[in-house]
Amino acid sequence: MSPTMILGLVVLAASWLAWFWPFAFRAPHNQRRPSITLATPTRAGLLLECTAICIALACRQSFIDPLPWWRFAGMLVFGVIAGLLSWSSVRHLGRQFRVNAGLYDDHELVTTGAYALVRHPIYASLLAILASTLFLFTPWQWAILSIALFLAGTEIRVAAEDGLLDSRFGARFAQYKGRVKAYIPFVR
Template identity: 30%
Template sequence: MNLSAAVVGEVVWVLGIVGWCIIRYPFERRAKRVPVVSNRRSGSEVLGLVSALGGLAIVPGFYVATGIPEAADYVPRWWVILIGGILFWVAMWVFRRTHKQLGRNWSITLEIRQQHELICAGPYSLVRHPMYTSFLLMGLSQAFLLPNWVAGMAGLIGFAVLFFLRVDKEERMMLEVFGPRYRAYMAKTKRIIPYLY
């Protein structure tokens, strides 16, 4: 069977999304058992989460299922698909390590849980927000895997909206809870790209 690069890219993307769901599910179930002490959910945060879901799952999923918008397609290259596959694998590795390191502290929204701890080990020793790093890598991999200007770029746009609507609020919340410890941690680490940003 002779598979085209476009089909392989779509299959890798689908497998990556399935992997994302498999990784997140047990942590989401466990997190529901830990009481929330403070919830900072806001309209802008919901907008960011919807944008990320739309850009990283709904728009590309619609494209993979229907081929629409076909007018935005371009010719894929095997080397581009390979880069996309590697990026998606790295994204899922960071995503899983981040969840594992957070453990009972993990939350999909801006929440402080009972006995919340400041995590500075594992991927958190390199960046303050490795979960966003994994989303950035997912968005980049999507741009490589899906040879369509709309579906491919939707992930980066969705990630950017989530990141810029939420990261400042998240850091303010952590400063309120952990004070000087978090400020010292901020001084030693970058936000999402080690040594750069």
Template identity: 25%
Template sequence: KLPLLLALSIFYYITRTPPNPPASHKEISKYPPGDHFSRRTTAVSKTLPLSFIFCEILVIISIHYPTSVFAESTMTALVRTSSHNFHAPTTTPIFLVGFFLTVCGACVRWSSYHALGPFFTFELSIHDEHKLITRGPYSVVRHPSYVGSLCVFAGILFCIFGPGSWIYECGWWDLVSVKIFAMFVTAVHMTTVFLLLSRMGTEDKMMRKEFGLQWDEWAKNVPYKLVPGIF
């Protein structure tokens, strides 16, 4: 499972790290504040899952190398050995589903980064020399990066809280406080999803205003926002 966790952390890091510097205040000030992502929310949704993955990696290494220098301290800190439900983190069907969703979502996000190039920012904005990009994933749906995000958010939650995960197998899921914390992490991700979905309309209006007939022609050829043939 260790190689899968390392790959998972890399793919998740890519999806939650802006490929370009933040948009300037001038570029985002013309849009409603509600359409801007909170950098704090983004940081939390990025850091917490990566921390859980890191803890799981440490536990797996400690189990396989019990005589290593840090094994005992790691197990003491990260495993509730008094719990009757302790098992070593393992690869489960739920984890594989989450891993598949995360990897697929990350690939869609990366292809969106590549297609938009310097125009891709996490903030809703239009650059001075902005161009309407209609190639790559943008020839399939109008908001492919959001599709990628939805897949990643669902997938990472399966991986860090589902059966086989550090939280689930090492006794922590027995604690009510941990379940409440898991709900908080899920709520942070759901908030991000809500912000993504709620700003699609604003983004379409913004692009139509900026590019006019060019956008209309693109929207005619690519009528779906997220899923071809459905929405």
């Protein structure tokens, strides 16, 4: 294994850790507050997203010797984006963070930090960490399948969460939705 591939693996592991850290150690857990939860559709979407990540990790080609610079650069850029988005998302969402789609009785519409860039920055961060992984060692055929499954799962989750936010915040959410893309800046 080349030194560049070893460096790539170390950077990818650090990127995953930087992405995961705020969810594991900064986000509030086990909140006992009244809420409305919409779990069924979001679980189906989450299953598709997890399948996409498993494909990216399991269907890899042999370690490339040496690792092309463009693969390393793509992995690094998307890894940094993933980390920044996850930290900003958890920080600005604060005590409203939850794994399943839902709203607390005292839920507020968050439009600051990463939420000023995209409505669903946690999904954007997950897409970025997936892209980082794909750049390092996933063959293009598997990468396309992985991205397609991930986007299908994310669309399910976005639709469910947008529906909840629209039902709670009405015109304020419609205005926010009209000016801020869902999870890919300037695109979707």
